[in-house]
Amino acid sequence: MSADPVLSSKSILDRLSLTGKNALVTGGNKGIGRAIAHAYAQAGANVAIIGRNENDSKAVSEEIASLYKGIKVINFTCDVTVENEVNATIDAVVKEFGSLEIACNNAGIAEWVDAQDMTFASWKKMISNNLDSAFLCAQAQAKYMIRQGYGKIVFTASLSGKVSNYPQHQAHYNSAKAGVISLARCLATEWAPYGVRVNTLSPGFTITPLLDDLKKTEIGQKYYPEWISRIPMKVMGEVTDMQGAAVYLSSEASDYATGMDLVIDGGYLAW
Numbered sequence: 378m379s380a381d382p383v384l385s386s387k388s389i390l391d392r393l394s395l396t397g398k399n400a401l402v403t404g405g406n407k408g409i410g411r412a413i414a415h416a417y418a419q420a421g422a423n424v425a426i427i428g429r430n431e432n433d434s435k436a437v438s439e440e441i442a443s444l445y446k447g448i449k450v451i452n453f454t455c456d457v458t459v460e461n462e463v464n465a466t467i468d469a470v471v472k473e474f475g476s477l478e479i480a481c482n483n484a485g486i487a488e489w490v491d492a493q494d495m496t497f498a499s500w501k502k503m504i505s506n507n508l509d510s511a512f513l514c515a516q517a518q519a520k521y522m523i524r525q526g527y528g529k530i531v532f533t534a535s536l537s538g539k540v541s542n543y544p545q546h547q548a549h550y551n552s553a554k555a556g557v558i559s560l561a562r563c564l565a566t567e568w569a570p571y572g573v574r575v576n577t578l579s580p581g582f583t584i585t586p587l588l589d590d591l592k593k594t595e596i597g598q599k600y601y602p603e604w605i606s607r608i609p610m611k612v613m614g615e616v617t618d619m620q621g622a623a624v625y626l627s628s629e630a631s632d633y634a635t636g637m638d639l640v641i642d643g644g645y646l647a648w
């Protein structure tokens with residue numbers, strides 16, 4: 378008779394622990410990525426912060442190193458839209474840590490522009506920063522994860538990948554995030570035989586520098602009450618609201634979850 382899994386499994390809190398794991402977060406020096414990097418470190422993982430701005434990445438890695446003892450924190454400067462930079466950075470992370478179990482591909486940018494006025498350059502920039510980067514990072518990470526027979530890839534997608542988010546016009550961003558959700562499903566099915574799980578975390582409106590920048594615009598101020606009125610919980614999310622989902626999707630507790638999208642949006646999509 379096979380063992381009763383309820384009685385023989387490690388405790389759920391042990392399975393949520395990331396102790397002994399090596400993790401990276403792209404865009405880990407700001408906003409949601411910074412919160413996820415902190416959460417990984419709190420859960421016991423070594424963390425690599427990957428960002429474009431070296432000073433910001435250094436500041437966040439020093440902050441994490443001072444708060445959580447017994448883990449290693451490193452940082453790398455990389456533009457995640459540039460293939461050779463991405464490959465070299467992932468190679469360097471693995472060289473430094475010895476292995477890579479967890480990758481949170483979170484870097485992204487947003488912009489509002491009416492589709493009829495959108496330049497092709499603007500379209501390509503949004504697809505490149507949000508979707509091409511997701512593919513490049515995951516491919517470079519999977520090279521190591523497939524070889525070791527285990528890995529967790531988490532993309533930060535968005536509720537805008539599931540609906541045409543209203544009232545701001547961002548067809549390029551929404552399309553890129555829908556692409557990220559689809560990419561995760563495709564990679565999940567291709568890489569399941571190798572033990573590599575691929576999922577997306579889709580935040581709703583979350584208070585970060587990205588949203589603050591958009592909110593400072595005249596049109597952003599006009600939209601703010603509209604967004605709040607459409608969120609059943611009547612508040613925007615904090616970056617810390619994303620931490621539990623990120624740790625879950627990166628831990629052994631979610632080993633049977635792959636190809637799924639975990640939406641954290643205060644109920645926005647439920648209406």
Ligand SMILES: NC(=O)c1ccc[n+]([C@@H]2O[C@H](COP(=O)([O-])OP(=O)(O)OC[C@H]3O[C@@H](n4cnc5c(N)ncnc54)[C@H](O)[C@@H]3O)[C@@H](O)[C@H]2O)c1
Nearest residue numbers: 404407408409429456457483484485535582583585586587
């Ligand atoms: N804030 C929100 O309301 C919200 C909602 C849904 C989804 N998201 C997504 O969450 C992720 C994080 O967003 P945030 O709100 O924390 O934004 P943010 O601007 O605070 O942080 C984004 C980070 O990504 C980095 N980045 C962007 N392009 C990069 C590139 N090419 N190479 C390297 N680093 C790059 C930025 O430098 C920054 O560190 C993004 O993918 C965003 O689309 C945000």
